[in-house]
Amino acid sequence: MNSTNETEAAKDPILTLNSIEVLYxxxxxxxxxxxxEVPNGGMVALLGANGAGKSTTLKAISGLLKAExxxxxxxxxxxxxxxxxxxxxxxxxxxxxxxVIEGRRVFEHLTPDxxxxxxxxxxxxxxxxxxxxxxxxxxxxxxxERKSAEAGYLSGGEQQMLAIGRALMTQPRLLMLDEPSLGLxxxxxxxxxxxxxxxxxEQGLSVLLVEQNAVAALKIVSHGYLIENGRxxxxxxxxxxxxxxxxxxxxxxxxxxxxxxxxKHYRRRKRWLT
Amino acid sequence: MFYRQAGIRHRSYVSDSKLFPxxxxxxxxxxxxxxxxIAPLVVDSLYLNSYVLPWLIWTAAALGLNLVTGWAGxxxxxxxxxxxxxxxxxxxxxxxxxxxxxxxxIAGVSAAAIGTVFSFAAMRVKGLYLALTTLAMQFVMDxxxxxxxxxxxxxxxxxxxxxxxxxxxxxTSDAGLYxxxxxxxxxxxxxxxxxxxxxxxxxxxxxxxKDYAAAILxxxxxxxxxxxxxxxxxxAGISGALLVATFFFLATPEQFSVNVSIQVLAMVIVxxxxxIIGSYFGVALILLMPGITNSLFSAFADYLGLQLNxxxxxxxxxxxxxxLIIIFLxxxxxxxxxxxxxxxxxxxxxxxxxxxx
Amino acid sequence: xxxxxxxxLSVNGALTGLLYSLFAIGLVLVYKSSSVPNLAQGALxxxxxxxxxxxxxxxxxxxxxxxxxxxxxxFFVGLGIEKVALRRLAGRPIVxxxxxxxxxxxxxxxxxxxxxxxxxxxxxLGVSYDPFFAGPLLLSRIHMIGAGVSVALFIAIVxxxxxxxxxxxxxxxxxxxxxxSVGISVERGVGLSWALASVVAVITGVIWGEIQSVDQSLSLxxxxxxxxxxxxxLDSLFGAVLAGILxxxxxxxxxxxxxxxxxxxxxxxxxxxxLILTVMVRPHxxxxxxxxxxx
Numbered sequence: 001m002n003s004t005n006e007t008e009a010a011k012d013p014i015l016t017l018n019s020i021e022v023l024y025x026x027x028x029x030x031x032x033x034x035x036x037e038v039p040n041g042g043m044v045a046l047l048g049a050n051g052a053g054k055s056t057t058l059k060a061i062s063g064l065l066k067a068e069x070x071x072x073x074x075x076x077x078x079x080x081x082x083x084x085x086x087x088x089x090x091x092x093x094x095x096x097x098x099x100v101i102e103g104r105r106v107f108e109h110l111t112p113d114x115x116x117x118x119x120x121x122x123x124x125x126x127x128x129x130x131x132x133x134x135x136x137x138x139x140x141x142x143x144x145e146r147k148s149a150e151a152g153y154l155s156g157g158e159q160q161m162l163a164i165g166r167a168l169m170t171q172p173r174l175l176m177l178d179e180p181s182l183g184l185x186x187x188x189x190x191x192x193x194x195x196x197x198x199x200x201x202e203q204g205l206s207v208l209l210v211e212q213n214a215v216a217a218l219k220i221v222s223h224g225y226l227i228e229n230g231r232x233x234x235x236x237x238x239x240x241x242x243x244x245x246x247x248x249x250x251x252x253x254x255x256x257x258x259x260x261x262x263x264k265h266y267r268r269r270k271r272w273l274t
Numbered sequence: 275m276f277y278r279q280a281g282i283r284h285r286s287y288v289s290d291s292k293l294f295p296x297x298x299x300x301x302x303x304x305x306x307x308x309x310x311x312i313a314p315l316v317v318d319s320l321y322l323n324s325y326v327l328p329w330l331i332w333t334a335a336a337l338g339l340n341l342v343t344g345w346a347g348x349x350x351x352x353x354x355x356x357x358x359x360x361x362x363x364x365x366x367x368x369x370x371x372x373x374x375x376x377x378x379x380i381a382g383v384s385a386a387a388i389g390t391v392f393s394f395a396a397m398r399v400k401g402l403y404l405a406l407t408t409l410a411m412q413f414v415m416d417x418x419x420x421x422x423x424x425x426x427x428x429x430x431x432x433x434x435x436x437x438x439x440x441x442x443x444x445x446t447s448d449a450g451l452y453x454x455x456x457x458x459x460x461x462x463x464x465x466x467x468x469x470x471x472x473x474x475x476x477x478x479x480x481x482x483x484k485d486y487a488a489a490i491l492x493x494x495x496x497x498x499x500x501x502x503x504x505x506x507x508x509x510a511g512i513s514g515a516l517l518v519a520t521f522f523f524l525a526t527p528e529q530f531s532v533n534v535s536i537q538v539l540a541m542v543i544v545x546x547x548x549x550i551i552g553s554y555f556g557v558a559l560i561l562l563m564p565g566i567t568n569s570l571f572s573a574f575a576d577y578l579g580l581q582l583n584x585x586x587x588x589x590x591x592x593x594x595x596x597x598l599i600i601i602f603l604x605x606x607x608x609x610x611x612x613x614x615x616x617x618x619x620x621x622x623x624x625x626x627x628x629x630x631x
Numbered sequence: 632x633x634x635x636x637x638x639x640l641s642v643n644g645a646l647t648g649l650l651y652s653l654f655a656i657g658l659v660l661v662y663k664s665s666s667v668p669n670l671a672q673g674a675l676x677x678x679x680x681x682x683x684x685x686x687x688x689x690x691x692x693x694x695x696x697x698x699x700x701x702x703x704x705x706f707f708v709g710l711g712i713e714k715v716a717l718r719r720l721a722g723r724p725i726v727x728x729x730x731x732x733x734x735x736x737x738x739x740x741x742x743x744x745x746x747x748x749x750x751x752x753x754x755x756l757g758v759s760y761d762p763f764f765a766g767p768l769l770l771s772r773i774h775m776i777g778a779g780v781s782v783a784l785f786i787a788i789v790x791x792x793x794x795x796x797x798x799x800x801x802x803x804x805x806x807x808x809x810x811x812s813v814g815i816s817v818e819r820g821v822g823l824s825w826a827l828a829s830v831v832a833v834i835t836g837v838i839w840g841e842i843q844s845v846d847q848s849l850s851l852x853x854x855x856x857x858x859x860x861x862x863x864x865l866d867s868l869f870g871a872v873l874a875g876i877l878x879x880x881x882x883x884x885x886x887x888x889x890x891x892x893x894x895x896x897x898x899x900x901x902x903x904x905x906l907i908l909t910v911m912v913r914p915h916x917x918x919x920x921x922x923x924x925x926x
Contacts, residue, residue, distance in 0.1 A: 064811055067722065093814025105809040107802045109920060117795055118802035119813035163809075170814050349726055395907075399914050401725045402668050406861060407910045413854060413903035421896055536733055543730045589744035596738025603731045604719050 013037040020075030032230040041204040045217040048227035054210040062099035063089035096173035104159040108152030119169040136165040157188040176208045314449035330459040336541045336553045338509030344548035346502035347482025352408035355415035358530030360385035360511025361518045368436045381515035382508040389507020419527035432526040438519045451520040552611020564591035648879015649778035654856035655871040657831040663866045664800035664824035670732040673853030674739035680836030680845045709829030713822035754840030777838040858906040864919020
């Protein structure tokens with residue numbers, strides 16, 4: 001699968017970030033030049049520590065930055081070849097970018113059914129709405145069982161599935177997931193990642209995945225970007241990243257203990273990369 | 275103010291928590307106090323007593339509300355009711371023959387007692403629901419003021435305030451009354467300035483930001499909410515009493531109606547939540563605004579040769595007052611205090627910030 | 632005790648209460664779709680009534696033309712309020728949003744008064760003032776009509792909130808950020824809710840204008856409307872209707888027995904006490920959501 005995706009990537013990336021910078025409150029520079037590409041129909045992971053700028057990058061793409069008084073101050077974001085300027089989030093959803101925000105955030109007082117309906121484009125016909133809901137329940141059979149309970153009472157895993165299903169209702173071409181594994185039991189993480197992979201294969205949906213759980217993420221994606229302090233410090237195929245000893249040490253855990261000299265060496269190399 | 279704060283190096287915690295880290299700041303405050311003291315010599319007594327005096331007393335009152343809303347983060351829409359408690363208890367005490375010093379103390383203590391009742395609402399709920407409860411309490415107080423003749427003499431009655439005396443000396447001169455207001459405002463300001471940098475102030479801010487997080491850190495949020503309400507009510511009570519004793523000379527129920535509560539909150543918000551200097555600005559703006567707009571509109575109408583309906587003229591200040599609140603919240607929700615800071619920060623780095631670009 | 636008298640008080644109270652519900656529905660509409668307490672609803676009600684009067688008295692249009700025109704105008708007034716005033720405040724602390732709606736209330740009241748002055752004007756719907764006899768009970772016709780309108784509006788809005796548009800509004804009230812993330816235009820949704828509340832304000836203004844004539848005191852309905860909305864549970868339409876009936880009865884019966892004791896005017900006292908007790912005992916009201924910020 002990797003090889004086919006790489007050739008596609010060369011053809012037409014669905015999303016391209018060209019050294020973007022993000023400014024909060026017109027003073028705080030949160031992202032200092034991030035460039036990345038998501039191949040059409042591919043899966044890419046964005047890794048990094050807390051506060052590295054992963055979520056901010058996603059918000060820059062989906063336009064949700066505006067709600068937090070942030071803006072893209074430099075660089076350009078291209079979706080499907082077109083530059084997305086300053087358009088509001090709902091226009092970007094219309095183009096086919098959907099962002100599953102961090103922490104699930106389902107509509108708690110709506111039932112799962114209503115959650116899905118709320119996300120469907122208002123122009124969607126009743127017929128399509130129904131079949132789309134069926135499709136999502138087929139991916140997440142657990143949701144179908146509880147479709148008329150209030151979403152606030154669902155378990156964490158079910159809420160995450162609902163959040164993803166709700167995003168799928170917007171008919172996205174690019175799905176951006178912000179830490180879908182947050183606070184979930186490991187077996188649920190595996191289940192959710194399997195479903196994401198399945199949707200990616202069956203529907204050709206491109207996925208940009210932000211994760212702290214690098215082990216799980218690198219299993220399903222073809223490429224990975226590593227962000228630190230608002231910059232991309234490393235970019236490679238998933239296999240190469242997994243093999244990289246520095247990544248093993250700092251993000252995957254379990255590498256042999258390193259001495260101080262090696263860490264210094266790693267830091268210096270990182271500076272070169274940026 | 276407009277000088278550069280260079281060379282502040284704190285070597286100890288004590289020096290960091292000093293009220294004025296640079297001597298110039300302190301000297302500047304002394305200068306302002308001096309201005310306040312010589313004001314009766316400079317300012318015409320008409321302006322002094324119809325503008326400066328109410329400005330100072332309302333500032334003291336607004337600082338009290340700012341304590342509970344700005345620092346402790348508790349919404350309070352019944353502040354005028356508390357002021358009424360102070361005003362009426364002081365006037366009744368003074369009419370009964372109690373010396374004014376004690377009458378003011380009674381005003382503060384009785385207001386604090388009623389204010390503590392308000393704080394019970396704050397223990398149960400916060401945010402919108404607290405605002406609604408305090409608003410309802412204000413309505414109850416309005417009702418009491420207009421329906422219990424024993425307190426106010428009934429809805430259209432007014433209660434004459436006896437001559438204001440301190441230490442047995444009747445104070446009737448314009449300058450004398452002004453100094454009373456000035457003194458009270460200085461006392462409240464000094465109290466709030468110091469409260470900010472002590473444990474109490476930090477505890478209040480902690481309760482405002484997240485009360486259960488504060489509780490986890492060992493800050494008893496219930497206790498501090500009661501303290502905040504009681505302290506601010508004490509200030510409100512004395513401010514209300516002084517307002518009647520030195521400015522209105524009569525106590526009537528309309529002076530402390532629900533609109534007044536909203537007005538004090540507007541002063542605090544226009545000035546800036548948790549900003550002392552902002553409270554001074556906010557009160558000045560809200561108090562002066564009706565007079566200014568009225569004269570502006572009549573001048574404008576005269577200029578155009580229009581004959582404005584007196585009723586229209588009477589309601590324009592209300593509209594402008596509402597517009598002022600809306601515009602402030604739209605443009606700078608943190609109020610005049612924040613605008614003042616922005617201007618100061620701009621001048622602090624003035625020629626150099628141009629170079630960056 | 633005179634049971635007929637008590638029954639008459641209760642039924643008339645319930646009818647008046649349904650008219651409070653009419654007002655409260657405007658509050659619930661905005662709260663349910665944006666979690667903003669709309670303290671300007673009183674001023675909007677007054678403005679709505681004055682606009683209807685402006686068309687019917689000044690321009691001489693019949694009421695059945697003036698009311699729809701006013702409804703359309705107020706729809707856009709509501710949209711404008713969201714666009715100008717509230718959009719920038721999204722995500723700000725509640726104290727600022729409250730103050731904004733209070734500022735709007737003061738501004739609208741001041742402007743309306745500056746235009747039309749303080750004299751009260753009649754709103755003549757042509758409803759007969761003769762009492763309606765239901766068995767031994769005397770009922771007011773306009774109150775009955777108003778109560779009917781209130782119930783009809785309640786049913787219409789309940790269905791609206793089940794529609795796809797209504798579901799979106801409820802989603803917005805739950806979570807602004809999540810709504811943006813799935814392409815719901817939060818701004819337009821909140822604007823729509825203000826527009827609908829303004830439309831409700833016109834209807835409230837017309838009916839209350841007929842009952843007590845049109846003047847500044849229309850904006851004082853806010854306290855009663857708020858109490859009804861809170862007692863019903865701010866985001867519950869059914870709660871607003873039921874709480875309206877309850878409060879109306881309580882107020883009417885309570886005032887009848889209290890007024891002789893305290894010399895009149897105890898209605899407002901009853902209302903204020905109901906509000907305080909509701910918040911103290913059951914802040915989420917009879918049917919409200921339970922996620923209220925408790926201490």
